[in-house]
Amino acid sequence: MTRIITSFIDGEFQPAEGARLFDKRSPVDGRVIARIAEAPQAEVDRAVRAARAALRGDWSRMTVEQRAAMLHAVADEITRRFDDFVAAEMADTGQPSHVMTHVFIPRGAANFKIFADVVKNVPTESFRMDTPDGRGALNYAIRKPKGVIGVICPWNAPFLLMTWKLGPALACGNTVVVKPSEETPLTAALLGEVMAKVGVPKGVYNVVNGFGPKSTGEFVTTHPQIDAITFTGETRTGTAIMKAAAEGLRDVSFELGGKNAGIVFADADFDAAVDGIFRSAFLNTGQVCLGTERVYVERPIFERFRDALKAKVEAVKYGRPEDHASTYGPLISQEHRDKVLGYYQRAVDEGATVVTGGGVPDMPADLKGGCWVQPTIWTGLGDDASVVREEIFGPCCHLRPFDSEDEVVALANDNVYGLSTTIWTQHLARAHRMAERIEVGITWINAWFLRDLRTPFGGSKQSGIGREGGVHSLEFYTETRNVCVKL
Numbered sequence: 001m002t003r004i005i006t007s008f009i010d011g012e013f014q015p016a017e018g019a020r021l022f023d024k025r026s027p028v029d030g031r032v033i034a035r036i037a038e039a040p041q042a043e044v045d046r047a048v049r050a051a052r053a054a055l056r057g058d059w060s061r062m063t064v065e066q067r068a069a070m071l072h073a074v075a076d077e078i079t080r081r082f083d084d085f086v087a088a089e090m091a092d093t094g095q096p097s098h099v100m101t102h103v104f105i106p107r108g109a110a111n112f113k114i115f116a117d118v119v120k121n122v123p124t125e126s127f128r129m130d131t132p133d134g135r136g137a138l139n140y141a142i143r144k145p146k147g148v149i150g151v152i153c154p155w156n157a158p159f160l161l162m163t164w165k166l167g168p169a170l171a172c173g174n175t176v177v178v179k180p181s182e183e184t185p186l187t188a189a190l191l192g193e194v195m196a197k198v199g200v201p202k203g204v205y206n207v208v209n210g211f212g213p214k215s216t217g218e219f220v221t222t223h224p225q226i227d228a229i230t231f232t233g234e235t236r237t238g239t240a241i242m243k244a245a246a247e248g249l250r251d252v253s254f255e256l257g258g259k260n261a262g263i264v265f266a267d268a269d270f271d272a273a274v275d276g277i278f279r280s281a282f283l284n285t286g287q288v289c290l291g292t293e294r295v296y297v298e299r300p301i302f303e304r305f306r307d308a309l310k311a312k313v314e315a316v317k318y319g320r321p322e323d324h325a326s327t328y329g330p331l332i333s334q335e336h337r338d339k340v341l342g343y344y345q346r347a348v349d350e351g352a353t354v355v356t357g358g359g360v361p362d363m364p365a366d367l368k369g370g371c372w373v374q375p376t377i378w379t380g381l382g383d384d385a386s387v388v389r390e391e392i393f394g395p396c397c398h399l400r401p402f403d404s405e406d407e408v409v410a411l412a413n414d415n416v417y418g419l420s421t422t423i424w425t426q427h428l429a430r431a432h433r434m435a436e437r438i439e440v441g442i443t444w445i446n447a448w449f450l451r452d453l454r455t456p457f458g459g460s461k462q463s464g465i466g467r468e469g470g471v472h473s474l475e476f477y478t479e480t481r482n483v484c485v486k487l
C-alpha cells in the first residue's frame, strides 16, 4: 500500500478522502514511493486560520524561556528520530547516506537550537535622551512576533532549508504555514509528528503540500492573512512571489539562485583545493545553491588541477543512497535532469572541451528509471557561454585559467548572481583583499560550506533579499517597536 501524505493543520494530519493526489517518485529508480494530497485554496485557508488562532493562544502567552525550551525539545526529538529523518530525506532526494548524516540532517536540530539560544540572549536597545526641561526621557525597543509566516521551501536540501526558516520564525513567537517542494514532502510531514509529540501548541506549525503557480504555493503567498513570506528557490520564482507579497505590503526574505565562482591560486594547498572544489561542484549532485559551477585556476597549475579534479570526478560511486559504498546520487527529477542535459548539449554546441562526463551513465537495470547524469567538467568556453553565466544546478563546472588577482575578481563579479565564492590561496592578505572586492553574500577562504549559524547568511544582486542567521534573523521575524518614556 503506497503511503499517502496529507496536510498537517492545527496539530493533525488531514483526511485523504476526496483529496487530489499526486505521485512522489524516487529519483533513484523512478518508483512511486508516496502519494501526496495537493492542498486546495480551502485547505490553505484552514491552515492560515489555525496559525492565526495559535497566535492568540498558549504560544503567545509563553515566556521566551518556555518557547526556547520547547524548541530545544523539538531539536532533541529530531535527534532521537535521526535515522527516520535520514531515511525520509534519502527517499525524497536519492542522495547518499553520508550527505544526509554528515551534512543535511544534523542541521535540523542545530537550526532550532541556535535560534532558541539567540532569542534568550539577545539584548534590547535603549537610549536615554536629554530634554529641554532637564528631566530627560528613556527610549527602549521591544520586539514582537510578525505574525503568520508563509514558508516556501525548495527541494535540494529540504529539511535543512525548511528548519533554517522555522527555527527563527518559531523562536520569535510567530506561527507558520509551510509549503514544502512538491518534489520533497517527506521530512516536513515527519516534523509534524515531532511537533505533536513534543506538545508544540496546535496551529503553530502547519504544512500544506502542492505546487507553485495556481496551486498551494500561490494560495499561501497571496493569502491576505499571511503577514510575511520567507522563500528559498529560483530567482524567477522569487520575482513572482515578491509580486504576490506586494499586495498587502508583506515583507519578504529571499534565498535565491547563484552562479558561484571557485578561485584557485597557484600557491594554494593543492590537494585541499582539489578536494574543496570537488565538494563545492559535485556535493548533492551539484544541487546546492552555494555550489561552484565556474572555477578559475591560476595558469601555472591549470592543467595539473584540471587532471586532478577529473580523477576525483571519475572515481565517484553511483548507487542507491542506503548503500554506504555510494558517493554520488541522482538529480531530483526527470524534469530537472532534462534541464541539466540541455545545458550539457549547449556546452558542446558552444564549443566546450568535455574533460569528463557530459552525458548519462550506463546504470544497472534496476536504476535505469532514475534521474542519473554524469558529473561533468568543461574547459575552453568563452566568458559569455551559457554554462558560464546561467545557473544549471547540476554536477558540472567550467574551468578557466587566469593570470592576475584583478582579472579573476572581475571575472567572479561578472554575473547577475552574488551568492558565494570559495577562494583557495595561502596568501591570506590577498584573500582578505579579494573578499572585500567580490560582490557576494558569503566568501569562504580555504573552505566551503563551513557554517557558523550566528553569521549573516544571504545573497547579493539576484541571489536574494535580506540576511538570516544569528541576530540577523530577528530583523525579519520580529517587528521592532520603540517606547519613549518622559522622566
Ligand SMILES: NC(=O)c1ccc[n+]([C@@H]2O[C@H](COP(=O)([O-])OP(=O)(O)OC[C@H]3O[C@@H](n4cnc5c(N)ncnc54)[C@H](O)[C@@H]3O)[C@@H](O)[C@H]2O)c1
Residues within 6 Å of the ligand: 152, 153, 154, 155, 156, 157, 161, 179, 180, 181, 182, 210, 211, 212, 213, 214, 216, 217, 218, 221, 232, 233, 234, 235, 237, 238, 240, 241, 254, 255, 256, 257, 258, 288, 289, 290, 391, 393, 419, 459, 463, 464
Ligand atoms: N540562496 C539559497 O540559500 C538557496 C538555497 C537552496 C536553493 N536555492 C535555489 O533554489 C532553486 C532550486 O530549488 P527549486 O527548484 O525548488 O526552486 P523553485 O523556485 O522552482 O521552487 C521553490 C518552491 O517554490 C514553490 N513555487 C514555485 N512557484 C511558485 C509561485 N509562483 N508561488 C509560490 N510558490 C511557488 C515551489 O512549489 C517550491 O516549493 C535553485 O535556483 C537554487 O539556487 C537557493
Ligand SMILES: N/C(=C\C=C\C=O)C(=O)O
Residues within 6 Å of the ligand: 156, 157, 161, 164, 255, 287, 288, 289, 290, 451, 457
Ligand atoms: N541556507 C543554507 C544553505 C543553503 C544551501 C543551498 O543549497 C545554510 O547553510 O543555512
